[in-house]
Amino acid sequence: MRTHQLVxxxxxxxxxxxxxxxxxxxxxxxxxxxxLQVSRTSVREAIRVLEAMGVxxxxxxxxxxxxxxxxxxxxxxxxxxxxLHVATSHLPVKDIxxxxxxxxSWAASRARPESPALAEAARLLEQMDSCAEAEAFLAxxxxxxxxxxxxxxxxxxxxxxxxxxxxxQDYAGRLTGNLPxxxxxxxxxxxxxxxxxxxxxxxxxxxxxQLVADxxxxxxxxxxxxxxxxxxxxxxxxxxx
Amino acid sequence: MRTHQLVxxxxxxxxxxxxxxxxxxxxxxxxxxxxLQVSRTSVREAIRVLEAMGVxxxxxxxxxxxxxxxxxxxxxxxxxxxxLHVATSHLPVKDIxxxxxxxxSWAASRARPESPALAEAARLLEQMDSCAEAEAFLAxxxxxxxxxxxxxxxxxxxxxxxxxxxxxQDYAGRLTGNLPxxxxxxxxxxxxxxxxxxxxxxxxxxxxxQLVADxxxxxxxxxxxxxxxxxxxxxxxxxxx
DNA sequence: TTAGTTGATGTGGTTGGACCACAGGCCTAG
DNA sequence: CTAGGCCTGTGGTCCAACCACATCAACTAA
Numbered sequence: 001m002r003t004h005q006l007v008x009x010x011x012x013x014x015x016x017x018x019x020x021x022x023x024x025x026x027x028x029x030x031x032x033x034x035x036l037q038v039s040r041t042s043v044r045e046a047i048r049v050l051e052a053m054g055v056x057x058x059x060x061x062x063x064x065x066x067x068x069x070x071x072x073x074x075x076x077x078x079x080x081x082x083x084l085h086v087a088t089s090h091l092p093v094k095d096i097x098x099x100x101x102x103x104x105s106w107a108a109s110r111a112r113p114e115s116p117a118l119a120e121a122a123r124l125l126e127q128m129d130s131c132a133e134a135e136a137f138l139a140x141x142x143x144x145x146x147x148x149x150x151x152x153x154x155x156x157x158x159x160x161x162x163x164x165x166x167x168x169q170d171y172a173g174r175l176t177g178n179l180p181x182x183x184x185x186x187x188x189x190x191x192x193x194x195x196x197x198x199x200x201x202x203x204x205x206x207x208x209x210q211l212v213a214d215x216x217x218x219x220x221x222x223x224x225x226x227x228x229x230x231x232x233x234x235x236x237x238x239x240x241x
Numbered sequence: 242m243r244t245h246q247l248v249x250x251x252x253x254x255x256x257x258x259x260x261x262x263x264x265x266x267x268x269x270x271x272x273x274x275x276x277l278q279v280s281r282t283s284v285r286e287a288i289r290v291l292e293a294m295g296v297x298x299x300x301x302x303x304x305x306x307x308x309x310x311x312x313x314x315x316x317x318x319x320x321x322x323x324x325l326h327v328a329t330s331h332l333p334v335k336d337i338x339x340x341x342x343x344x345x346s347w348a349a350s351r352a353r354p355e356s357p358a359l360a361e362a363a364r365l366l367e368q369m370d371s372c373a374e375a376e377a378f379l380a381x382x383x384x385x386x387x388x389x390x391x392x393x394x395x396x397x398x399x400x401x402x403x404x405x406x407x408x409x410q411d412y413a414g415r416l417t418g419n420l421p422x423x424x425x426x427x428x429x430x431x432x433x434x435x436x437x438x439x440x441x442x443x444x445x446x447x448x449x450x451q452l453v454a455d456x457x458x459x460x461x462x463x464x465x466x467x468x469x470x471x472x473x474x475x476x477x478x479x480x481x482x
Numbered sequence: 483t484t485a486g487t488t489g490a491t492g493t494g495g496t497t498g499g500a501c502c503a504c505a506g507g508c509c510t511a512g
Numbered sequence: 513c514t515a516g517g518c519c520t521g522t523g524g525t526c527c528a529a530c531c532a533c534a535t536c537a538a539c540t541a542a
Contacts, residue, residue, distance in 0.1 A: 002495070003495075003496065003497095004289065012325060015325065015329050021329070028521075028523085029522085030522090030523095039496060039497045040498085041282065041495095041498090042496070042497085044524090045289045048286045048289055048290055049290060050325070052290040053293070053321065053325055054322070055322075055325050058523060059523075060504050060522055060523045061503090061504045061523080062505045062507075063505060063506045063522095066505065067521095067523080070329065072326060072331035074322060074323070074331065077322035080294065081294045082397070084256065084291070084294055085296065088263055088296065090263065091315060091396050091397055091400070092396065095397040099401070102343070102344070102398070103343070154340060155331065155333065156332055156336040156339070156405075157336070157339075157340055157343070159326075243525090244524075244525065244526095269492075271492095271493090279525085279526090280525060280527070281526085281527085282524095283524090283525070285494085299493090300493080301534075302493060302494080302532090302533045302535065303492060303493060304534060304536085306534085307494080308492095308494080309493090
């Protein structure tokens with residue numbers, strides 16, 4: 001057992017047992033090193049790992065913002081991991097997109113019309129109406145889709161959606177350059193977004209799922225990916241009637 | 242920009258540009274430190290992070306197995322991250338199970354009968370027939386479900402399935418103790434597994450998805466989780482007809 | 483000649499100490 | 513009462529050294 005893993009186990013134990021909760025502060029690195037009878041280096045390596053996983057946040061200085069505190073940001077962890085494995089060509093972009101369609105269409109079919117996240121999505125939609133630049137539009141588009149995922153009320157799906165999006169963000173950005181007519185595309189995306197929201201508020205989950213699948217795959221098809229043929233939503237799509 | 246992040250960027254760049262591929266060896270820590278003009282400590286912190294993400298593997302000694310080499314194990318990264326966030330109570334077990342049902346039923350609906358992974362699943366099924374102990378049975382069960390996910394041919398879904406499984410492995414193991422009659426449960430699980438395989442080889446993806454959803458939710462319901470009401474497979478289940 | 487031993491070499495693993503930058507709180511001089 | 517500087521504690525970085533380990537080459541003894 002390597003030393004830093006001992007520290008990892010200790011911290012995970014503190015989290016599991018509830019002695020260290022969200023927002024709580026870890027002992028100072030030097031204190032923790034002495035407490036666990038290891039070097040500060042090993043403590044720092046463990047903290048680095050947990051920081052990369054979105055469990056801790058280290059802040060210098062004094063005061064309430066300083067020290068190493070517990071946070072909860074599963075998206076960054078999953079996103080970084082996915083991005084790196086995409087870099088090693090172990091995870092094809094095609095599979096990323098396919099999985100995104102699967103998760104997001106499920107989320108759309110499950111989204112509760114009364115969810116605050118859905119209201120947020122509607123708000124974002126209005127902002128997109130008065131947004132001409134592609135870059136700002138796409139930024140709002142990301143937030144819209146994340147809000148849509150949140151509306152399903154499943155934290156794991158939300159986190160995975162966010163991480164998938166992050167993993168291929170650069171890729172999607174480059175694809176935008178392939179579009180022949182951005183204004184036309186933007187208009188179509190706007191209409192499709194409205195259709196999705198309408199289906200959800202009409203309690204037609206199947207229709208919403210189908211629209212989401214078409215929406216995502218249509219974008220990538222137009223921009224030139226070629227998502228691999230066939231609807232990734234699979235049975236979810238067929239159920240919409 | 243913190244120093245170890247510089248090292249992270251450099252390594253990620255090497256991966257993206259293909260100068261560092263799967264199985265390739267990173268320069269020695271001391272050499273890399275000198276190359277990037279940083280301390281060995283910072284290099285090590287970066288390596289630790291990538292190691293936790295399943296991108297690198299560090300080995301002491303000399304020879305082909307030694308040094309820091311590039312691997313591709315997205316499952317550990319996602320699994321560790323999910324497990325930790327479950328520990329902080331930020332990701333409910335209910336959502337984990339729900340997401341697993343979603344992914345696995347989709348995988349079942351997409352599994353290709355001629356896939357090698359499916360043959361592996363069938364092989365595991367035979368082994369489970371001659372397996373009395375609960376622990377060994379569950380170990381085979383895990384591998385069976387992972388093989389099922391692999392048969393869909395989506396690396397991202399496979400990785401996520403594995404990580405979800407890892408994140409709640411301890412939890413599921415504890416649940417097993419709640420079962421009133423293990424032998425009866427094992428017999429039922431065996432029958433359900435066979436039904437799933439049959440549906441896939443019969444090219445009835447919808448049926449396979451439905452059976453998988455029932456299989457997983459049935460287990461957790463019997464063991465006492467209470468998966469939160471309703472089929473998580475949502476539209477996927479309804480499509481089986 | 484061959485088999486076994488032994489040392490050199492290079493790898494990651496770990497440690498202690500030192501110094502820096504930063505941010506808040508305290509104390510003193512005005 | 514205020515403004516400035518000092519004190520303290522935090523993480524951030526670096527260095528030098530040592531250890532454990534695994535391989536390989538040279539050497540030695542049969």
